[in-house]
Amino acid sequence: MKIALIQQKATQNIQHNIEKGIASVRTAAEKKAKIICFAELAFTPFYPQKKSEGQNLVLAETIPGCTTNLFSSIAKELGVVIILNLYENLNGKTFDSSPVIDADG
Numbered sequence: 858m859k860i861a862l863i864q865q866k867a868t869q870n871i872q873h874n875i876e877k878g879i880a881s882v883r884t885a886a887e888k889k890a891k892i893i894c895f896a897e898l899a900f901t902p903f904y905p906q907k908k909s910e911g912q913n914l915v916l917a918e919t920i921p922g923c924t925t926n927l928f929s930s931i932a933k934e935l936g937v938v939i940i941l942n943l944y945e946n947l948n949g950k951t952f953d954s955s956p957v958i959d960a961d962g
Contacts, residue, residue, distance in 0.1 A: 858892065859888070859889050859891060860892045860894065861888070861890035861892070861893045862896070863882070863885065863893065863894065863895050863896065864895075864899070865877055865881065865896075867901055867902050867903065868902070869902055874899065874900040874901070875924060882935070882939060883931075883935070885937075890937065891937055891938065891960075892938045892940070893937055893939050894939075894940040895941050896942065897942045897953065898942060898944065898953075900943070901916045901944055902916070913944070913951070914951065917944045917945060917946035918943060918944070918945065919946055919947070920943060920945050920947075920956050921956075924941065925956055925958065929962040930962060932959065932960055933960065933961060936960045938957065938959050938960055939957075940956075940958075941955060941956050941958070942954070942955045943956065
């Protein structure tokens with residue numbers, strides 16, 4: 858089984874980062890990877906050096922949410938497992954989370 862690891866430098870443009878991630882997933886799948894794993898915080902600027910939780914909360918998202926739903930449809934389309942890493946907002950508490958999306962989406 859082939860595993861792909863994706864590490865990309867995230868810019869301030871989150872949508873661009875997601876689009877870059879989608880392209881990387883497609884490339885990995887074309888190269889026969891069955892499990893595709895993203896490095897920490899692949900889609901948001903690296904923020905842990907900033908102490909103010911309030912400023913960083915705007916970067917957090919729910920799981921499931923827009924990003925997981927998007928990658929779920931891609932996982933299903935390509936028949937691959939995708940492991941994301943997201944800054945999660947769960948009822949106002951934040952977590953560094955790695956949701957696993959199976960090949961069924």
